């Protein structure tokens with residue numbers, strides 16, 4: 411067997427310690443699969459004294475991740491610190507310049523600086539692998555880069571933030587409002603240090619931007635992802651959507667259209683009996699559609715020590731096997747910046763309107779929808795909330811986002827609404 415592949419790990423939190431544990435637990439298995447031994451030589455984190463539930467005594471401790479990134483006895487720099495800039499980026503760049511390959515789980519960094527890092531790596535003949543960066547333990551990067559290499563990918567979509575999926579499914583199952591479940595998620599330690607990364611859709615948007623680049627051979631362009639979080643999803647809408655046979659998911663969709671690349675991350679209705687509709691708790695799901703393969707569905711744990719470390723290890727083994735792929739599946743210099751699509755493709759929409767219960771109210775609503783060019787597919791009126799207002803649900807036929815925007819702006823001017831109208835896109839899955 412050849413010399414061991416020497417690993418330097420920076421970041422010994424949830425994921426970093428998970429990687430250390432797998433390397434320790436599966437010494438022989440990994441050696442057989444890699445064709446060589448894997449050896450951790452250097453490690454780094456902020457607090458050397460922290461109890462990390464793993465024996466780290468045989469690894470050299472470096473106070474500075476840069477020392478790990480550039481050490482002579484490190485072949486692969488494993489960056490598990492996180493952050494879209496700063497030490498994570500600096501140390502990765504230093505490692506590449508020092509002739510190391512890089513493995514990272516850092517979706518924020520790749521979404522913001524993936525193109526520059528890919529160009530640097532490829533100009534130096536190094537690789538950057540990042541299976542863990544999207545959907546944790548689900549092998550979606552390798553699936554898209556390798557297994558689907560023979561396909562023109564037409565659409566990629568999915569639920570890529572476990573925290574949001576936990577919050578939405580828990581709201582439905584426990585009948586609790588958003589604020590109560592958000593607090594529960596905080597207590598359970600599900601939320602990122604900055605919770606807007608989760609509930610604001612940003613973390614999932616990072617992941618979608620990375621998948622788009624691989625799917626469509628374009629430069630990763632997080633700035634072009636249209637993002638809306640789950641903060642405005644109410645328990646009322648979750649219940650009403652369920653009555654109509656739908657579930658609300660924070661859904662990412664990327665597709666190349668005649669009008670440009672559409673990338674959006676937003677709460678959408680999906681059929682309750684579809685694979686996406688059935689997804690509950692913190693689980694992730696990615697759906698990829700290719701011209702030859704049709705639709706494939708990948709489901710699994712999107713976060714956590716074991717699943718995320720499992721994905722990191724797959725990258726380390728890939729490098730040990732001397733499989734060397736361009737960062738985004740084709741040379742970075744060939745990737746082009748896609749024209750962002752100005753608006754999403756037409757879809758059916760769900761609307762919830764609280765109307766004054768008086769003659770002509772529904773007629774006024776129907777007139778606005780008609781003026782907007784929106785055709786009604788289904789309409790349902792519920793029993794009274796109060797003496798004076800009544801909830802009405804509308805499911806439209808396929809229409810454009812512009813038409814919906816027009817209607818949402820015009821509806822309050824009818825004078826028959828008692829609160830702001832709610833609209834959510836119904837995604838065809």
Ligand SMILES: NC(=O)C1=CN([C@@H]2O[C@H](COP(=O)(O)OP(=O)(O)OC[C@H]3O[C@@H](n4cnc5c(N)ncnc54)[C@H](OP(=O)(O)O)[C@@H]3O)[C@@H](O)[C@H]2O)C=CC1
Nearest residue numbers: 421422423424425455456457490491492515516713714718
């Ligand atoms: N947790 C998960 O389930 C998933 C995480 N990821 C990604 O994996 C990466 C790591 O995440 P996770 O393990 O959860 O993060 P943690 O916050 O648990 O761990 C971060 C680690 O980085 C160390 N660190 C922070 N700043 C520095 C610094 N300046 N110098 C040296 N070490 C530093 C911390 O040190 P110390 O321990 O001393 O504080 C800690 O060990 C992130 O990019 C994240 O987005 C991706 C998918 C899922």
Ligand SMILES: N[C@@H](CCO)C(=O)O
Nearest residue numbers: 570571572573712713
């Ligand atoms: N905060 C992320 C962690 C995994 O990327 C989630 O909830 O899915």
